Amino acid sequence: MTIKQISIFIENKSGTLLKVLNVLKEANIQIIASTISDTVEYGIYRIICDKPTEASNLLKQNGISSITNDVFAIELDDTPGQAATAIQNFSEAGINISYMYSFLVGCKGILIMRTNDTDKTQEIIKLKKMKTYDLA
Amino acid sequence: MDDKSPYLHPEFETLSREDIQKLQLQRLQATVKHCMNSPFYKKRFEECGLKPEDIKTLDDLRKIPFTTKQDLRDTYPFGIASVPLRQCVRLHSSSGTTGNPTVILHTQKDLDEWANQVARNLWMVGLRPDDVFQNSSGYGMFTGGLGFQYGAEKLGMLTVPAAAGNSLRQIKFIKDFGTTAIHAVPSYVTRLYEVMQEQGVDPRRDTKLKVLAIGAEPHSEEQRKRIENMMGVKAYNSFGMSEMCGPGVGFECKEQNGLHFWEDYYIVEIVDPETLEPVPEGEIGELVLTTLNREAMPLLRYRTRDLTRVLGHSCPCGRNHVRLDRMRGRSDDMMVLRGVNIFPIQIEKILMQFPELANNYLITLTTDEDNDNMTVEVELEDMFTDDYARLQRLNKDVTRALKDEILLTPHVKLVAKGTLPVSEGKAVRVVDKRKVYQ
Numbered sequence: 027m028t029i030k031q032i033s034i035f036i037e038n039k040s041g042t043l044l045k046v047l048n049v050l051k052e053a054n055i056q057i058i059a060s061t062i063s064d065t066v067e068y069g070i071y072r073i074i075c076d077k078p079t080e081a082s083n084l085l086k087q088n089g090i091s092s093i094t095n096d097v098f099a100i101e102l103d104d105t106p107g108q109a110a111t112a113i114q115n116f117s118e119a120g121i122n123i124s125y126m127y128s129f130l131v132g133c134k135g136i137l138i139m140r141t142n143d144t145d146k147t148q149e150i151i152k153l154k155k156m157k158t159y160d161l162a
Numbered sequence: 163m164d165d166k167s168p169y170l171h172p173e174f175e176t177l178s179r180e181d182i183q184k185l186q187l188q189r190l191q192a193t194v195k196h197c198m199n200s201p202f203y204k205k206r207f208e209e210c211g212l213k214p215e216d217i218k219t220l221d222d223l224r225k226i227p228f229t230t231k232q233d234l235r236d237t238y239p240f241g242i243a244s245v246p247l248r249q250c251v252r253l254h255s256s257s258g259t260t261g262n263p264t265v266i267l268h269t270q271k272d273l274d275e276w277a278n279q280v281a282r283n284l285w286m287v288g289l290r291p292d293d294v295f296q297n298s299s300g301y302g303m304f305t306g307g308l309g310f311q312y313g314a315e316k317l318g319m320l321t322v323p324a325a326a327g328n329s330l331r332q333i334k335f336i337k338d339f340g341t342t343a344i345h346a347v348p349s350y351v352t353r354l355y356e357v358m359q360e361q362g363v364d365p366r367r368d369t370k371l372k373v374l375a376i377g378a379e380p381h382s383e384e385q386r387k388r389i390e391n392m393m394g395v396k397a398y399n400s401f402g403m404s405e406m407c408g409p410g411v412g413f414e415c416k417e418q419n420g421l422h423f424w425e426d427y428y429i430v431e432i433v434d435p436e437t438l439e440p441v442p443e444g445e446i447g448e449l450v451l452t453t454l455n456r457e458a459m460p461l462l463r464y465r466t467r468d469l470t471r472v473l474g475h476s477c478p479c480g481r482n483h484v485r486l487d488r489m490r491g492r493s494d495d496m497m498v499l500r501g502v503n504i505f506p507i508q509i510e511k512i513l514m515q516f517p518e519l520a521n522n523y524l525i526t527l528t529t530d531e532d533n534d535n536m537t538v539e540v541e542l543e544d545m546f547t548d549d550y551a552r553l554q555r556l557n558k559d560v561t562r563a564l565k566d567e568i569l570l571t572p573h574v575k576l577v578a579k580g581t582l583p584v585s586e587g588k589a590v591r592v593v594d595k596r597k598v599y600q
Contacts, residue, residue, distance in 0.1 A: 033548035
């Protein structure tokens, strides 16, 4: 139901993102999805990759602060209106989404999201028989 | 006193060098003798086998050990006093929160003499009893408030204790009361001008201002000129420190060529902060002051930690009291920002209370549009959240905690671990990019 996401503290100056990417590149780690928010001084670079544990260790060895979390990964058909339907389920249950981003795997859309109530979110996913995505 | 006289105390202000030194020796001997009533100085003299009678010439001053801020802290609160507490009528205390604060005691005579010095300064720059003096300086423990209040009253001016802040009200006072002189820290004058502009008030057209007294915050010649151009009046540099009394210790005359330090009140020494030996005349060193006219708490050879140099002893204004350059920096790590004294250790203490933060930090001081600002960069110990809002909250919490400690709001910037200079040995903790000391 959830997958590992690595969040990295990124200062808003040139070269910091590249340093992170180079560490992952050296270890042949593939980034499946990523997002970075635009902020004045610093932001959080969030990535989903194929080898999260290895990536996290490598970042640490290279002095880069990161945290690994479980985030929800909802699988949707790649057709119009799917996201609206999915989100409506959470909305009706009073769940608030902290952040969300999406990517495509084959012809499936994947919604990565973090909510203010993990237990309730799990409940809704089960109740509404929503499909979730797993890396393996 | 005749309003036309350029001197409020001609008998002291116009003394020749020789007479100044005669008076100084006489007062030094009396001060040293009086200091034997202070448990601190009595012990200190005994420790180095010195007796008051050993001070036969002004040069003998150098036999006396220095007094430091640490001595004031160690004897907190009343251990240096040379009179019983019942003779004291006022206490001022430093804002510093590094260890014990410093306490300065005053007798009624001390307060009178303090007011005399301030009055002398204000008279020197042309203020007379007809003037209206608005003191836009912090009151309370900060000596710039009561110090200027009593001095301006002593001179006979209508004195408005406006205190700092509330610029709209300040401007209303300036207009309604016909304020002719203001005392404030330089950055506050700039602020006042900004608000005047917003309100469509032209200080040249709409006010009767003629004199500004600025001090308690380091500022450059360039900054002074800007302030003068903005407000259309002369701005005079004031030097004071609570350990000596407060404002009044040194002030510029109309020549604006260095601060006259009143040598009937103080003996001025400039020493090398490393060797503690006198520097050749004209070279920059640490200012050391000995009080000559104080009852409650005379201080002998007090290390001010301010760096300056002697500019000369004579002046076209007719005063022969030593002229010192504006302060050029500090021989310790104290920062002076908008009139507030801040030590890096205060910042460090607060930062270390946050487990989310690492040990490395960097304080940068800048002047942005005439305002002094502080940026505190601090490393994150670890990435503890994937939630941006939590990082922002940490940022806010750190800012608030720092504000509570140093009374100013710094700009706090979180940075990734390993990006700041490492804290070993003499890590650079403070970068002062202000134009003041250049």
